[in-house]
Amino acid sequence: MKIGIVCYPTFGGSGVVATELGKALASKGHEIHFITYSQPARLDFFSENLYYHEVAVAQYPLFDFPPYESALASKLVDVVKFEKLDLLHVHYAIPHASVAYLAKQILASANIHIPVITTLHGTDITLVGKDKSFSPVVTFSINQSDGVTTVSESLKQQTLDSFTITRDIKVIPNFIDFSRFHNKKREHFKRAIAPDSERIITHTSNFRKVKNTQDVIRIFKKINDVIPSKLLMVGDGPERGKSEDLARQLGVCQDVRFLGKQDAIEEILSVSDLFLMPSSSESFGLAALEAMACHVPVISTNTGGLPELNEAGISGFLSDIGDVDDMAKNAIHILEDCERLAGFKVSAYQRAQEFDIEKILPLYENYYEEVLKTSKKA
Numbered sequence: 001m002k003i004g005i006v007c008y009p010t011f012g013g014s015g016v017v018a019t020e021l022g023k024a025l026a027s028k029g030h031e032i033h034f035i036t037y038s039q040p041a042r043l044d045f046f047s048e049n050l051y052y053h054e055v056a057v058a059q060y061p062l063f064d065f066p067p068y069e070s071a072l073a074s075k076l077v078d079v080v081k082f083e084k085l086d087l088l089h090v091h092y093a094i095p096h097a098s099v100a101y102l103a104k105q106i107l108a109s110a111n112i113h114i115p116v117i118t119t120l121h122g123t124d125i126t127l128v129g130k131d132k133s134f135s136p137v138v139t140f141s142i143n144q145s146d147g148v149t150t151v152s153e154s155l156k157q158q159t160l161d162s163f164t165i166t167r168d169i170k171v172i173p174n175f176i177d178f179s180r181f182h183n184k185k186r187e188h189f190k191r192a193i194a195p196d197s198e199r200i201i202t203h204t205s206n207f208r209k210v211k212n213t214q215d216v217i218r219i220f221k222k223i224n225d226v227i228p229s230k231l232l233m234v235g236d237g238p239e240r241g242k243s244e245d246l247a248r249q250l251g252v253c254q255d256v257r258f259l260g261k262q263d264a265i266e267e268i269l270s271v272s273d274l275f276l277m278p279s280s281s282e283s284f285g286l287a288a289l290e291a292m293a294c295h296v297p298v299i300s301t302n303t304g305g306l307p308e309l310n311e312a313g314i315s316g317f318l319s320d321i322g323d324v325d326d327m328a329k330n331a332i333h334i335l336e337d338c339e340r341l342a343g344f345k346v347s348a349y350q351r352a353q354e355f356d357i358e359k360i361l362p363l364y365e366n367y368y369e370e371v372l373k374t375s376k377k378a
């Protein structure tokens with residue numbers, strides 16, 4: 001198949017899933033065309049089946065808000081026409097689903113039929129999409145897509161609860177590539193971070209408000225009071241400064257390292273004993289799955305799709321949003337006993353295996369086939 005993929009090319013989860021999906025499809029022989037405003041962060045791989053088309057937005061003094069949507073729609077029309085694509089798969093509804101709808105209509109006027117699949121990832125539904133400045137467009141473009149997927153049952157339900165949806169939604173969970181995410185022995189790195197064999201606790205995110213990064217620091221303080229530990233804060237974003245301030249206020253900054261954006265997340269996860277995800281909204285929790293694949297148990301909230309990934313008492317524990325005491329108590333329970341910790345590490349890895357890309361990729365391929373058969377010409 002010749003597939004066009006539209007996504008945010010940044011470090012966000014939707015862009016990561018879209019890029020990893022495209023790479024995996026290309027390695028199975030599909031021809032994949034990424035259409036984005038800059039090269040996706042994880043598109044660091046050469047394959048004869050991978051193509052990248054940059055969307056350039058013309059500048060003009062009148063444009064306080066450069067019309068990215070128009071430029072993207074025009075680029076989609078161009079790429080679908082000249083590369084003879086079979087399908088467009090757009091990730092994150094805003095603005096990609098409505099832009100794909102526009103491109104589809106333009107192409108229909110030239111007698112070209114292009115089915116559109118929209119994958120909903122999270123905040124496009126739970127936070128941003130619900131806002132009344134977006135919701136009529138989000139509702140319309142979901143209903144007009146030829147196929148719609150969500151990354152968890154919970155996100156599907158939230159979509160149905162928040163919008164008037166008149167079409168089926170298929171759930172296809174996030175996935176993990178074990179060829180990259182597995183436990184690597186990095187004893188020298190571990191010793192450098194934790195010279196006195198302290199436990200190593202990790203959080204990775206884009207430090208947006210929903211990630212509750214200050215709760216990470218609060219939980220860490222409580223753990224560190226009982227079990228000597230080090231905290232690695234990976235990523236960057238608007239809440240980082242406040243989290244750094246809190247680490248100073250709580251007197252733990254000597255045990256907390258803010259590493260900024262890192263490419264080799266799997267190396268950091270490989271030396272970690274525990275992963276913290278105290279998010280107030282999380283449609284799936286890809287970062288937690290990456291940790292589990294590297295044998296790291298997860299302490300998370302029980303929001304959104306997290307209970308579909310993290311199994312209480314097996315791969316980690318789940319608590320109510322903001323219940324820092326409970327999250328710290330559960331973390332200490334896992335970390336205080338070496339044998340127990342080893343058991344959780346194995347179980348977290350086993351749970352992650354259920355989301356192996358080898359199992360999830362065929363779900364996308366089958367869905368593409370189904371949509372190609374059933375989509376109607378506009």
Ligand code: GMT
Pocket residue numbers: 012013014015017092121122123124151174206210281282283284285286287
């Ligand atoms: O919140 C993020 O980290 C980015 C966001 C996105 O849409 O780019 O991630 C969402 O999509 C991921 C991939 O499907 C999910 O694993 C994340 O749970 C989800 N984030 C939220 O729902 C907050």
